[in-house]
Each structure stands twice: as structure tokens, then as C-alpha cells.
Amino acid sequence: MVSVVKVIVPAIIGALIGTVLGLVPFLNWICCLPVVLGGFVSGALLGVMAGNEKLQTTDGFIAGGLAGFLQALLIVTVLVLVSLGFGGLYLGMGALFAAVSRTLEPLLIFGGMGLLGTILMLAISFMAAVIYCALYSVMAGIGGTIAGALMYKKG
Numbered sequence: 277m278v279s280v281v282k283v284i285v286p287a288i289i290g291a292l293i294g295t296v297l298g299l300v301p302f303l304n305w306i307c308c309l310p311v312v313l314g315g316f317v318s319g320a321l322l323g324v325m326a327g328n329e330k331l332q333t334t335d336g337f338i339a340g341g342l343a344g345f346l347q348a349l350l351i352v353t354v355l356v357l358v359s360l361g362f363g364g365l366y367l368g369m370g371a372l373f374a375a376v377s378r379t380l381e382p383l384l385i386f387g388g389m390g391l392l393g394t395i396l397m398l399a400i401s402f403m404a405a406v407i408y409c410a411l412y413s414v415m416a417g418i419g420g421t422i423a424g425a426l427m428y429k430k431g
Contacts, residue, residue: 277332277334277335278322278326278329278331278335278338282322282325282326283322283335283338283339283342284342285321285325286317286318286319286321286322286325286339286343287318287339287340287342287343287346288343288346289317289318289321289343290314290315290316290317290318290319290321290339290340290343290347290416290420291314291318291343291344291345291346291347291350292314292350293313293314293317294310294311294313294314294315294317294343294344294347294416295310295314295347295350295351297309297310297313297314298310298311298347298351308411308415311344311347311411311412311415311416311419312415312416312418312419312422313419314340314343314344314347314416314419315339315340315341315343315344315415315416315417315418315419315420315423316340316419316420316422316423317343317419317423318339318340318342318343318416318419318420318423319335319336319337319339319340319419319420319421319422319423319424319427320423320427321339322335322336322339322420322423322424323336323423323424323427323428330428330429331424331428331429332424332428333421333424333425333428334421334424335424335428336420336421336422336423336424336425336427336428337417337418337420337421337424338417338420339420340416340417340418340419340420340421340423341413341414341416341417341420342413343416343420344412344413344414344415344416344417345409345412345413345416347412347416348405348408348409348411348412348413349405349409351408352401352404352405352408352409355397355400355401355404356398356401358397359393359394359397359398359401360394362390362393362394362397363390363391363393363394363397364390365390366386366387366389366390366393367383367386367387367390367391369382369386370382370383370384370385370386370387370389370390371383371386373386
């Protein structure tokens, strides 16, 4: 079994590659392909970086699973930032309309909508985080296992 320190760098690189590939429309339409490819890259990089060290296929699963977990955290972070941005956008619109109409009602209405929408999106993001972390870890782990089966030295 390989040490955790050797797994972290390939996992980060695999997570970044999987996230970038997830932005490509045609690849993203194929079920979980960017996640599996990110795990595959992570497992392959672990094999390259390990040198002459004997690796097991489970090491590829660990590297891929960690890459999938990190990729899920990146996606959930973007979801949280977008939800906070929309809440701020509603608040800014309310402040603008309040300044134009010289009353406080637009600020209260739009601010309340922004706050409610942000709370709702943060709750959805939390549920998505749990689902994404589990699903992405397993799917990227499968990609890492495939890389381990193809690339690691047997023995």
C-alpha cells in the first residue's frame, strides 16, 4: 500500500483534470465520463510517480477515489459561491430599486427573496455535497482501478 503523501498530488491533478473535462459539453453528457477520466489520470499519475515501487490495484482505487472526492468538493464550492452571488445580486437590485423609488420596500422584498433563495440553494448544495462526494469517489475510484490494472507492475 502506498503512503498518503504520494497519493495527494496525483489526486489533486486528477480532480482538476476531471473538473475541467466536466466543463466540456459533449464529455459531460456521457454519464460520469469526466469523473472516471479524472480518476484514471490520478491512478496513472500515481503509477508514474511511484517509480519502481510495487503498487496494488487498490492503490489506484484510493488515488482515484480521493480525486473524485476532491472533484466533488470543487463542484460544491462553485455551487455555494453561485448561490451566495445570486443572493447578493437580489440584495443589490433591491438597494438600486429602493434608491430610485426612495422607499424601503424594494430593498426588503428583494433582500428577503435573496436571503430565502440563498438559504434554499445552500441546503440543496449541502445535499448535493453528500451525494456528489459518495458518487464521485466511487466512480473516480473505478477509473483509478482501471489505471492500476492496466499500468501497475505485477509482482
